[in-house]
Amino acid sequence: MFHYKAFGLEISSEIELPGMIEGSGVPDVKIIQGEVDQSLVTGAEVEGxxxxxTGQDVYLWWDEIGKVRISKGELVTVEPASDLESADELNLIPFILGPVMALMLHQRGFLVLHGSAVNLSHDIVQSNGFPSAVAFIGHRGNGKSTTAIHLYVEGYPLVADDILAIKFSEDGKPVVFPGYPHVRLSDEAYHQVKRHTDILTPIRTLAGKVFCDASHEFSLEPVNLERIYVIEKVQPDDGIKTGIYVLKSQETLIDLIRHSVANRIFQHTTQKDNLINCSQLVNNVKIKRLEVVHSFDDIHDLVSAIEADLE
Known part of the structure; x- marks a missing residue:
């Protein structure tokens, strides 16, 4: 059994998961191997x-990869399509660390967004003593991880990549629970970043993504969420530079709902709670549009634009 810690949870797993912080406490979540048969389920509330x-269970499956059942936010049962020792079957791991973990967190009451975040502790510490973070959300391929790793290279510690797990403090302020000390980059993005830094170490390539160590100054302590940027990618030859723009409140709410885990999978079953959480986030965090050019010729423009926006 392997023991990890992420999102403020102790996790025990029969499957080795790369690039995670070692845990030691009584597990809040268990990941085991076992039989998963969604065909036996009747009366599904949501089906895709x-x-x-159905009830307190979510079933996921991928052809030639495997099946998963997530129960009550406490037990994840994995049935690989073949032996986990095979190279092909290792492609199941990104699904466990991605959508499976996101749905498990949703079951545990987190507001879960698809996005990345970095720590601004060098610059901003709020009154409760927690450091602050900025987060990046956006459509697949718009550069959430790439933006985060650009800032990481510039000295801003990583908080989360791909999964933003948010809860609200007693005074209603959103707090992000750090995930894994690694980022997943496309091969192109990895080589672009690697040419300009010696602190990015590849851990493993899985499902076409390069898992890169980003553990420098990584902390498992919760982080206040200071700002959310909705990323829109622009091309360098468009003549547009990196810029930050104000969004209308209606636009921000729609963007949050669109990028929340509950929006697609759970639909009507938890949509009311999801809407309430997204509305609370809009009321407590400034959300802006960030137009980015992902080129190291423009990296200082990106960092300067964010730093100036936070002043």
Whole structure:
């Protein structure tokens, strides 16, 4: 059994998961190997091409990769399509660390957004003593991880990549629980970043993504969420430079709902709670549009624009 810690939870797993912080406490979540048969489920509340929701269970499956059942936010049962020792079957791991973990966190009451975040502790510490973070959300391929790793290279510690797990403090302020001390980059993005830094170490390549160590100054302490940027990617030859723009409140709420885990999988079953959480986030965090050019010729423009926006 392997023991890890992420998102403020102790996790024990029968499957080795790369690039995670070692844990030691009584597990809040267990990941085991076992049989998963979604065909036996009747009366599904929500059903899609590769998922279904029934009661306190969520079932996911991927052709030639495997099946998963997530129960009550406490137990994850994994049935690989083949032996986990095989190179092909290792492609199941990104799904465990990605959508499976995101849905498990949703079951545990987190507001879960698809996004990345970095720590601004060098610059901003709020009144409760927690450091602050900025987060990046956006459509797949718009550069959430790439933006985060650009800032990481410039000295801003990573908080989360791909999964933003948010809860609200007693005074209603959003707090991000740090995930894994690694980022997943496309091969192109990895080589672009690697040419300009010696602090990015690849851990493993899985499902076409390069898992890169980003553990420098990584902390498992919760982080106040100071700002959310909705990323829109622009091309260098468009003549547009990196810029930050104000969004209308209606636009920000729609963007949050669109990028929340509950929006697609759970639909009507938890949509009311999800809407309330997204509305609370809009009321407590400034959300802006960030137009970015992902080129190291423009990296200082990106960092300077964010730093100036936070002043």
């Amino acid at each position: 091409p590769n998922y279904l929701v």
